Amino acid sequence: MKKPNENIDYYFAIARQAPIVVSIDQVKDMLAKGAIGLHVKPVKTSINSKYIIMSSIAVVTTAAVVISINLSDKEKNSTRNSTILPVQTKVAPVTKKPLQTNKNVSYPLTNTKTLSVDNNKNMNITPIVNDIKEDNVFQQAGVIIEKKDSVKKLNYCCKQNKLQNSKLQYDQIDIFGIYKDIWARVRNDNKYGFIDTSGREVVPVVYDRIDLFNLYKNDFALVKQDGKYGFIDITGKEVVVPMYDKIELYGMYHENWALVKNDGYYGFIDEIGKEVVKTIYNKIYLFGMYRSNWAMVKSDKRFGFIDISGKEVVTPTYDKINFFDEYHSDWALVERDKLLGFIDVNGKEVVVPQYDEIDFYGMIKDGWARVKKDGQYMFIDNIGKEVEQ
Amino acid sequence: MKTKKQIEFMNLYEPVHNSFVRFCAAKSYGVLETEDLVNETIMNAFANFEKLKERKAFLSYLFSIASNIIYNTVRKKKIIQYTHEYNFQIEDKTYLTDESRSDIELLYKALAKLPDAQKEALILFEISGFSIQEISEIQKAGISSVKQRLKRGREKLSEILGCPRMSSENVLKRSTVLMNIFFL
Numbered sequence: 001m002k003k004p005n006e007n008i009d010y011y012f013a014i015a016r017q018a019p020i021v022v023s024i025d026q027v028k029d030m031l032a033k034g035a036i037g038l039h040v041k042p043v044k045t046s047i048n049s050k051y052i053i054m055s056s057i058a059v060v061t062t063a064a065v066v067i068s069i070n071l072s073d074k075e076k077n078s079t080r081n082s083t084i085l086p087v088q089t090k091v092a093p094v095t096k097k098p099l100q101t102n103k104n105v106s107y108p109l110t111n112t113k114t115l116s117v118d119n120n121k122n123m124n125i126t127p128i129v130n131d132i133k134e135d136n137v138f139q140q141a142g143v144i145i146e147k148k149d150s151v152k153k154l155n156y157c158c159k160q161n162k163l164q165n166s167k168l169q170y171d172q173i174d175i176f177g178i179y180k181d182i183w184a185r186v187r188n189d190n191k192y193g194f195i196d197t198s199g200r201e202v203v204p205v206v207y208d209r210i211d212l213f214n215l216y217k218n219d220f221a222l223v224k225q226d227g228k229y230g231f232i233d234i235t236g237k238e239v240v241v242p243m244y245d246k247i248e249l250y251g252m253y254h255e256n257w258a259l260v261k262n263d264g265y266y267g268f269i270d271e272i273g274k275e276v277v278k279t280i281y282n283k284i285y286l287f288g289m290y291r292s293n294w295a296m297v298k299s300d301k302r303f304g305f306i307d308i309s310g311k312e313v314v315t316p317t318y319d320k321i322n323f324f325d326e327y328h329s330d331w332a333l334v335e336r337d338k339l340l341g342f343i344d345v346n347g348k349e350v351v352v353p354q355y356d357e358i359d360f361y362g363m364i365k366d367g368w369a370r371v372k373k374d375g376q377y378m379f380i381d382n383i384g385k386e387v388e389q
Numbered sequence: 390m391k392t393k394k395q396i397e398f399m400n401l402y403e404p405v406h407n408s409f410v411r412f413c414a415a416k417s418y419g420v421l422e423t424e425d426l427v428n429e430t431i432m433n434a435f436a437n438f439e440k441l442k443e444r445k446a447f448l449s450y451l452f453s454i455a456s457n458i459i460y461n462t463v464r465k466k467k468i469i470q471y472t473h474e475y476n477f478q479i480e481d482k483t484y485l486t487d488e489s490r491s492d493i494e495l496l497y498k499a500l501a502k503l504p505d506a507q508k509e510a511l512i513l514f515e516i517s518g519f520s521i522q523e524i525s526e527i528q529k530a531g532i533s534s535v536k537q538r539l540k541r542g543r544e545k546l547s548e549i550l551g552c553p554r555m556s557s558e559n560v561l562k563r564s565t566v567l568m569n570i571f572f573l
Contacts, residue, residue, distance in 0.1 A: 008552045011496040012515040014489050020410045022427045031395050
């Protein structure tokens with residue numbers, strides 16, 4: 001044997017001699033267990049059995065019920081113990097506004113429950129109540145109930161800014177700082193938005209879902225509206241209108257782009273949210289599989305390429321594209337309507353698909369490849385031109 | 390008790406077990422553990438075994454599942470050019486000497502830099518010991534394509550590993566010898 005590092009066969013020989021890490025008995029054992037629904041892994045065993053999953057769900061549900069009962073008990077106790085203070089402010093009757101039916105006007109929110117506050121009085125606390133019901137606003141208004149920090153905070157900011165009307169318009173206000181330091185997520189009628197510390201609605205409450213910032217990309221948060229996805233940026237601006245069925249992570253396919261899907265077709269958006277590759281392709285493969293800056297695309301069962309700037313360098317007209325350099329350096333074999341040809345690394349069709357068969361270059365004569373056309377064999381030269389014999 | 394399906398599956402699987410595990414070891418390097426890949430592939434292959442109409446296509450069926458698992462894991466983990474950036478170590482379970490282990494790691498790292506088709510062809514031919522005919526069935530490619538992949542793969546691998554460049558004749562000669570063994 002040659003000295004190590006002088007021949008790659010040395011490395012292959014070592015790899016061939018390495019012991020087998022999974023024995024055939026382990027496989028037999030695994031299959032035997034697999035037949036009864038057990039999925040066996042060497043280190044930890046996870047069980048796929050339907051019954052066991054059902055029972056686990058039952059256990060989890062029971063635990064959740066017990067916890068929620070305990071919590072609600074705790075809540076009741078805390079409410080019972082809370083001090084009832086005399087009303088210090090004048091509370092005007094609740095003005096009911098009719099529900100707006102125009103869907104386009106979603107902000108400001110309808111059905112606003114307003115507590116008018118007499119500004120001349122020195123107010124310590126503006127009573128704000130969670131889960132307020134229109135019927136019992138009067139009752140609740142005079143009672144101070146333990147509130148979430150966020151509501152207290154909102155209350156505090158409102159007071160600081162001398163807001164005369166404290167609007168009780170949200171079903172839920174999250175704690176400040178989860179999404180952004182000065183923002184808190186708010187919910188109303190199962191729609192989400194953001195308010196800032198001054199109580200101003202910086203992102204309208206129109207989204208079904210808002211993900212955390214920076215998950216997909218720095219300063220972007222994924223939002224979902226009517227089943228479609230988009231992005232808002234850190235200033236609250238909608239940078240990508242929710243119109244996509246799916247958005248992949250940035251950097252997965254392209255360094256600065258994210259793959260998007262719309263009505264079953266794929267495309268790319270760039271880092272400012274602009275659609276750089278239109279959603280017209282049935283499939284987009286990874287960049288670098290065929291050429292370093294190219295990605296294969298499929299449209300109507302035909303293949304082509306786009307480059308790293310999003311330009312279509314090879315129009316999807318081919319049924320099949322082989323790897324480059326297999327037959328000829330810098331060329332790739334292509335097939336269209338069962339006829340073979342070549343494209344080069346610039347995307348140019350150097351040999352129009354017209355041959356039934358093409359052999360490798362150099363198999364019979366250097367620089368020539370044997371081709372078959374209309375049942376007859378002939379040769380093409382190095383630049384793809386038919387050689388006259 | 391063994392079912393008919395298990396017996397039939399094992400009849401096809403057992404002869405290629407060693408080759409398959411070696412393939413998984415080389416292919417899974419830097420992506421997931423060999424045992425996980427082997428288990429996952431076998432469970433998938435066994436679960437969908439009824440769908441395999443032609444028993445001849447078992448090799449292609451088995452290896453495609455393994456390749457798909459790797460492809461999906463890479464996609465999910467967002468590892469595109471991964472292996473040469475990280476220093477994965479082969480598990481101690483292989484009972485290799487330190488020297489051999491580091492040589493195998495070198496080989497696996499170098500293989501990871503090759504295009505997928507070339508890498509797969511090389512692993513199947515050189516490490517798993519399959520014939521070119523079998524590889525062409527697994528890869529669903531022509532025999533000449535497989536030969537080209539082997540040739541170019543070996544050339545690139547020699548460059549990466551810093552071995553003297555292999556002459557193309559060498560591979561063609563090897564291929565011819567093997568072709569004679571298998572087909573004549």
